[in-house]
Amino acid sequence: xxxxxxxxxxxxxxxxxxxxxxxxxxxxxxxxxxxxxxxxxxxxxxxxxxxxxxxxxxxxxxxxxxxxxxxxxxxxxxxxxxxxxxxxxxxxxxxxxxxxxxxxxxxxxxxxxxxxxxxxxxxxxxxxxxxxxxxxxxxxxxxxxxxxxxxxxxxxxxxxxxxxxxxxxxxxxxxxxxxxxxxxxxxxxxxxxxxxxxxxxxxxxxxxxxxxxxxxxxxxxxxxxxxxxxxxxxxxxxxxxxxxxxxxxxxxxxxxxxxxxxxxxxxxxxxxxxxxxxxxxxxxxxxxxxxxxxxxxxxxxxxxxxxxxxxxxxxxxxxxxxxxxxxxxxxxxxxxxxxxxxxxxxxxxxxxxxxxxxxxxxxxxxxxxxxxxxxxxxxxxxxxxxx
Amino acid sequence: xxxxxxxxxxxxxxxxxxxxxxxxxxxxxxxxxxxxxxxxxxxxxxxxxxxxxxxxxxxxxxxxxxxxxxxxxxxxxxxxxxxxxxxxxxxxxxxxxxxxxxxxxxxxxxxxxxxxxxxxxxxxxxxxxxxxxxxxxxxxxxxxxxxxxxxxxxxxxxxxxxxxxxxxxxxxxxxxxxxxxxxxxxxxxxxxxxxxxxxxxxxxxxxxxxxxxxxxxxxxxxxxxxxxxxxxxxxxxxxxxxxxxxxxxxxxxxxxxxxxxxxxxxxxxxxxxxxxxxxxxxxxxxxxxxxxxxxxxxxxxxxxxxxxxxxxxxxxxxxxxxxxxxxxxxxxxxxxxxxxxxxxxxxxxxxxxxxxxxxxxxxxxxxxxxxxxxxxxxxxxxxxxxx
Numbered sequence: 199x200x201x202x203x204x205x206x207x208x209x210x211x212x213x214x215x216x217x218x219x220x221x222x223x224x225x226x227x228x229x230x231x232x233x234x235x236x237x238x239x240x241x242x243x244x245x246x247x248x249x250x251x252x253x254x255x256x257x258x259x260x261x262x263x264x265x266x267x268x269x270x271x272x273x274x275x276x277x278x279x280x281x282x283x284x285x286x287x288x289x290x291x292x293x294x295x296x297x298x299x300x301x302x303x304x305x306x307x308x309x310x311x312x313x314x315x316x317x318x319x320x321x322x323x324x325x326x327x328x329x330x331x332x333x334x335x336x337x338x339x340x341x342x343x344x345x346x347x348x349x350x351x352x353x354x355x356x357x358x359x360x361x362x363x364x365x366x367x368x369x370x371x372x373x374x375x376x377x378x379x380x381x382x383x384x385x386x387x388x389x390x391x392x393x394x395x396x397x398x399x400x401x402x403x404x405x406x407x408x409x410x411x412x413x414x415x416x417x418x419x420x421x422x423x424x425x426x427x428x429x430x431x432x433x434x435x436x437x438x439x440x441x442x443x444x445x446x447x448x449x450x451x452x453x454x455x456x457x458x459x460x461x462x463x464x465x466x467x468x469x470x471x472x473x474x475x476x477x478x479x480x481x482x483x484x485x486x487x488x489x490x491x492x493x494x495x496x497x498x499x500x501x502x503x504x505x506x507x508x509x510x511x512x513x514x515x516x517x518x519x520x521x522x523x524x525x526x527x528x529x530x531x532x533x534x535x536x537x538x539x540x541x542x543x544x545x546x547x548x549x550x551x552x553x554x555x556x557x558x559x560x561x562x563x564x565x566x567x568x569x570x571x572x573x574x575x576x577x578x579x580x581x582x583x584x585x
Numbered sequence: 586x587x588x589x590x591x592x593x594x595x596x597x598x599x600x601x602x603x604x605x606x607x608x609x610x611x612x613x614x615x616x617x618x619x620x621x622x623x624x625x626x627x628x629x630x631x632x633x634x635x636x637x638x639x640x641x642x643x644x645x646x647x648x649x650x651x652x653x654x655x656x657x658x659x660x661x662x663x664x665x666x667x668x669x670x671x672x673x674x675x676x677x678x679x680x681x682x683x684x685x686x687x688x689x690x691x692x693x694x695x696x697x698x699x700x701x702x703x704x705x706x707x708x709x710x711x712x713x714x715x716x717x718x719x720x721x722x723x724x725x726x727x728x729x730x731x732x733x734x735x736x737x738x739x740x741x742x743x744x745x746x747x748x749x750x751x752x753x754x755x756x757x758x759x760x761x762x763x764x765x766x767x768x769x770x771x772x773x774x775x776x777x778x779x780x781x782x783x784x785x786x787x788x789x790x791x792x793x794x795x796x797x798x799x800x801x802x803x804x805x806x807x808x809x810x811x812x813x814x815x816x817x818x819x820x821x822x823x824x825x826x827x828x829x830x831x832x833x834x835x836x837x838x839x840x841x842x843x844x845x846x847x848x849x850x851x852x853x854x855x856x857x858x859x860x861x862x863x864x865x866x867x868x869x870x871x872x873x874x875x876x877x878x879x880x881x882x883x884x885x886x887x888x889x890x891x892x893x894x895x896x897x898x899x900x901x902x903x904x905x906x907x908x909x910x911x912x913x914x915x916x917x918x919x920x921x922x923x924x925x926x927x928x929x930x931x932x933x934x935x936x937x938x939x940x941x942x943x944x945x946x947x948x949x950x951x952x953x954x955x956x957x958x959x960x961x962x963x964x965x966x967x968x969x970x971x972x
Contacts, residue, residue, distance in 0.1 A: 258713045260962055271844070328649065439660035
């Protein structure tokens with residue numbers, strides 16, 4: 199298997215971007231990544247997007263976006279795994295370079311979520327759940343994650359304040375990120391007293407609806423060394439993907455995420471590393487409870503101790519193991535198909551030492567964890583500074 | 586790059602399958618392919634599907650279907666490239682095995698199209714065209730392909746009867762295929778006098794709306810040899826993918842398909858073969874004009890001579906180069922996300938010498954061509970009997 203590195207990163211504007219369409223946002227991110235890499239051609243393109251059909255009535259994004267970029271002719275593949283679409287787009291691009299089918303791949307993710315009403319948006323996102331076993335009965339994602347939160351509180355004594363501290367930490371990080379959708383700091387009181395969405399979760403426990411795109415340029419490592427321009431080479435050391443029962447009701451335990459554990463084990467094995475080797479992580483905090491369960495599932499703390507990771511300061515910038523230095527989905531925003539790619543953009547920026555005020559000092563190994571639904575699909579990547 | 590072979594094939598029921606859902610049809614095909622391979626486990630799953638969000642309100646098919654198959658845990662990736670989704674699912678699975686990320690991959694395609702009204706179905710399929718430059722102005726695929734037909738007739742003198750002969754030939758082939766949706770033979774007169782859809786195309790120039798799924802099992806060639814059970818080993822010798830301008834109006838010429846030509850060149854180069862080496866082909870005859878333009882674009886005949894390929898008998902069973910021995914999309918049916926996988930199922934069956942009444946004698950090299958939209962995305966695979 200050939201070695202693969204990340205040689206370019208880019209983000210579009212993120213937020214409620216009323217004046218740009220899906221294709222415009224995507225092109226902003228793609229051009230930024232190509233500029234960053236110093237390239238004007240690629241061998242292949244992957245596009246992670248959850249449901250452009252339901253959001254903007256457009257499928258066939260591979261061909262559409264290659265054309266929009268002036269690259270008609272280049273092979274282009276859209277991949278989907280609900281909110282893990284971006285992470286899977288990175289894996290599919292990695293496989294093409296690793297196999298030798300391509301030397302340079304533009305890996306992208308995009309979602310345009312604000313062109314529909316709130317109800318339509320909720321319905322589109324619900325397509326990530328089981329239509330027959332969950333959606334038919336009225337389940338939505340805030341409700342499903344609220345059940346996970348209740349179960350975690352009952353089993354491990356996780357508190358309402360600990361949930362809130364995840365949001366407080368991630369907003370503090372996001373306030374340092376010029377790309378974040380919400381750059382204001384918030385307090386535990388703000389979170390607890392905000393409008394309730396699904397008990398115990400309030401609106402400030404939930405990641406927002408976001409328009410945005412993210413892009414990476416992958417290259418075979420020999421090609422990457424020629425393009426480095428003195429910057430550190432960021433290598434994709436480990437790739438792990440896994441699934442789980444899709445309906446929450448089908449799982450043995452609401453307080454664990456087996457697909458995240460399995461994906462992490464696969465990625466760590468491939469990278470010949472373990473949780474103790476990780477200096478920072480970008481994880482899928484679609485709701486505050488998600489970050490708590492995910493850090494446990496990744497092995498970054500013991501089972502049941504997820505709740506105190508943010509409240510103790512361990513996972514804050516300046517702590518032992520910063521989690522979501524970008525602000526995470528909660529503060530940076532969550533254009534669902536773009537999120538997994540944006541996580542790798544942040545880790546690459548950190549490993550290059552170019553993250554400015556939110557820089558994690560001495561970061562040489564980082565992890566991304568991106569999941570779909572209530573964790574039924576998960577992708578984990580381990581990135582490291584190549585020696 | 587590791588060598589990859591096809592060790593199992595399977596199809597679900599195809600047609601208007603009122604009594605089965607997407608997941609049921611998919612599972613029928615997946616289990617058939619696993620039975621054929623003699624396996625009960627795989628390392629990874631890919632799912633080609635165009636727009637399950639618009640057809641049945643369900644995304645996240647990777648996790649959903651891995652779970653349905655009792656394989657929760659296994660990595661599963663949905664890919665989409667409009668009607669080329671199945672072909673791209675094969676390419677993505679190929680890359681995983683070729684790279685060494687997996688030894689055995691279940692490659693699948695599925696579409697459940699008859700759970701919506703005719704108008705909703707037309708709208709869902711139109712999501713493969715450019716929403717801003719085509720669909721907004723009322724363009725639908727029969728209309729777009731009708732323009733290609735008119736242009737081909739004007740430029741090359743292709744006749745109405747030659748268009749009809751493609752349908753006549755493919756129905757004759759499909760009548761020999763127990764899996765085909767329409768197994769009755771038709772005449773040139775039937776085609777020309779059928780209900781008009783978009784001048785010059787009638788309903789019998791158009792592939793039908795179909796529910797169905799198809800599956801393949803890919804394996805690293807060493808693994809494949811152990812599973813062969815005395816059957817010929819079918820190797821994936823070449824993989825080519827390409828895109829084109831998505832909107833028909835953006836193209837320089839309505840009578841050619843540059844993405845098909847480019848994809849074929851890439852696949853032939855990888856396989857170290859050319860058009861003259863091909864013994865049979867399954868191509869994307871979504872409309873009769875499509876087969877005519879495609880055989881030209883693949884280099885299987887000279888430009889302008891596509892029209893006389895079916896009418897002369899050259900591409901019929903018993904002719905020099907049988908095209909669509911399965912009956913093609915026209916007679917076998919066209920569950921859009923499944924079609925590219927089903928094409929490889931047919932070629933594999935032919936190369937094994939197991940195609941019964943529609944067997945192409947002495948077939949050792951076959952080609953599949955699967956395209957999305959009006960040809961804006963295309964995937965070509967070259968399959969051969971491994972020595």
